[in-house]
Amino acid sequence: MFCNQCEQTAKGTGCTKIGVCGKSEDVASLQDLLTYAVQGLSLVAVEGRKVGVVDNAVDRFAAEAIFACLTNVDFDPARFQDWINTTVKLRDELKTKVKAAGGNVDIAEAPATYAPAATLEGLEEQGLKLDFINNLDSNEDLRSLKQIAVYGIRGLAAYADHAAILGQEDESVFTYIHEAMAELSRQGQSLEAHVALALKCGEVNLKAMELLDAGNTGTYGHPVPTKVPLGQKTGKAILVTGHDLRDLELLLKQTEGKGINIYTHGEMLPCHGYPELKKYEHFYGHYGTAWQNQAKEFPQFPGAILFTTNCIQKPADSYKANVFTTGLVGWPDVAHIGDDKDFTPVIERALALEGYTEDTDKDSVLVGFGRNTVLxxxxxxxxxxxxxxxxxxxxxxxxxxxxxxxxxxxxxxxxxxxxxxxxxxxxxxxxxxxxxxxxxxxxxxxxxxxxxxxxxxxxxxxxxxxxxxxxxxxxxxxxxxxxxxxxxxxxxxxxxxxxxxxxxxxxxxxxxxxxxxxxxxxxxxxxxxxxxxxxxxxxxxxxx
Missing domain, CATH: 3.40.50.2030 (Rossmann fold)
Known part of the structure; x- marks a missing residue:
């Protein structure tokens, strides 16, 4: 494997045996292969747009698949097998529609005709042989710029997916994602062209973040200054980490009146400032910090833990039974909440665990200083x-x-x-x-x-x-x-x-x-x- 996409990368150059994040060589190769497969889907989507063939389901799927390849999202090989096979299936179905509309489907770039292996082991071998990063371009500076664009697109896809979950989409965002993924499958472009491609990613991302802001504030209100306890309250407990406001809202609804207090972790802390979330009386406080202490903190949490949209580190066997994932997050042997968003297994686990047996005051912090408040x-x-x-x-x-x-x-x-x-x-x-x-x-x-x-x-x-x-x-x-x-x-x-x-x-x-x-x-x-x-x-x- 070779992966240098995060700041933690081994020796500051690249992980070659196992990711510092815990990602195995097999998962790394499958992420590369999925990125490659999405390039093929995007090549066809670009041709489709030329003849008026635009498929929102394809656009949404592409964003999700790209998002799944972020550093700390999905570590489950079986899920990547499904992603890859679905990508190729959608690509070939889209080819048929494009051809019927008079569009070009005789695409020279290899990802457009990639055929996935029949087994998971075969896919892992394909990914290793692909050596995706090193083969992006023979010129190291162009390869560097292509990596900047690839990683930028992954972040953009994440925000576009977050926004779409809340009903906020803009076709121009998906158009850029497809055009950029297609362009990155080609070689021979100039340095200036790749700089422009990367900066365009930033420009489009501003739109994606605007959409997400509209989704968050339109659904949950503009954040207001809110004091959030850092201590604990007697009772059963569920800890929510990640980024997804909708999953948090659904969990709050499903836990009303059940004697369970909901705590945030990491990037979920700002959720306490949203009026439509803070109205739930059992939405209590914030637990722990983020990266630096979580390996020590999570095993000590006396309730269930729900990961939404992003993972942190793979949970140890000692508390894996208390961990649940939702959305794109996945690990082998960890329970996953499906698209129906029925959090019953999380709730039942929280009720079975001890929870907090006494109140603890650890002071508080202030959140809720979004643009409305500051301006x-x-x-x-x-x-x-x-x-x-x-x-x-x-x-x-x-x-x-x-x-x-x-x-x-x-x-x-x-x-x-x-x-x-x-x-x-x-x-x-x-x-x-x-x-x-x-x-x-x-x-x-x-x-x-x-x-x-x-x-x-x-x-x-x-x-x-x-x-x-x-x-x-x-x-x-x-x-x-x-x-x-x-x-x-x-x-x-x-x-x-x-x-x-x-x-x-x-x-x-x-x-x-x-x-x-x-x-x-x-x-x-x-x-x-x-x-x-x-x-x-x-x-x-x-x-x-």
């Missing part, structure tokens, strides 16, 4: 900036991970001067989310904007402030200090770059798939830079 006090913020009560804004967020070096983000926030404000989002905030930083003029200095996809909210806040000060976003007293782990972080970075935002600090290490020449392009055009050795060094550079 609602924009006049106070602007006045504070003009009065020099607020000197600078820092957006400190992104993905968290277990690799050493992420204490930088904790130290950075701790060292930010008291006349500066910090916006944060995504699971990177769990390095510092419980810090008591006080306020400026009644506005908390640490504002939790939400999940990773709520980068849309952060962008809208920045654009609104730039408009108020009649300047460009790059001229605001605003610095972005971002951590990254996997493909959602990649596509958000591409979105920021597509908007022309410069001087972003990225860490804790730069992506292994970016070559020196490609990094030079990013530095020259966008002034991207790695975080410094210490937080103090970056703060001194930024603030002078």
């Amino acid at each position: 609602g006090v924009a006049d106070k913020v602007i006045d504070a900036v003009k009065a020099k009560a607020i000197r600078h804004f820092f957006l400190v967020g992104g993905c968290d991970g277990a690799k050493p070096g992420r204490n930088y983000y904790t130290e950075f926030v701790e060292q930010v001067p008291e006349d500066c404000m910090i916006l944060t989002l995504a699971c990177g905030k769990f390095r510092f989310f419980d810090k008591k930083l006080g306020d400026i003029g009644g506005i908390p200095r640490l504002l939790d904007v939400g999940q990773c996809n709520d980068a849309y909210s952060a962008i809208q806040i920045a654009v609104a402030l730039a408009g108020a000060f009649e300047c460009d976003v790059n001229d605001l007293p605003l610095s972005m200090i971002l951590s990254w782990y996997e493909q959602k972080a990649c596509v958000i970075l591409l979105t920021l770059l597509s908007l022309g935002i410069k001087d972003i600090r990225l860490g804790p290490s730069l992506p292994a798939f970016i070559t020196p020449n490609v990094l030079d392009v990013l530095v020259q055009n966008f002034e991207i830079k790695p975080i410094a050795a210490t937080a103090a060094e970056d703060l001194k550079t930024i603030l002078g």
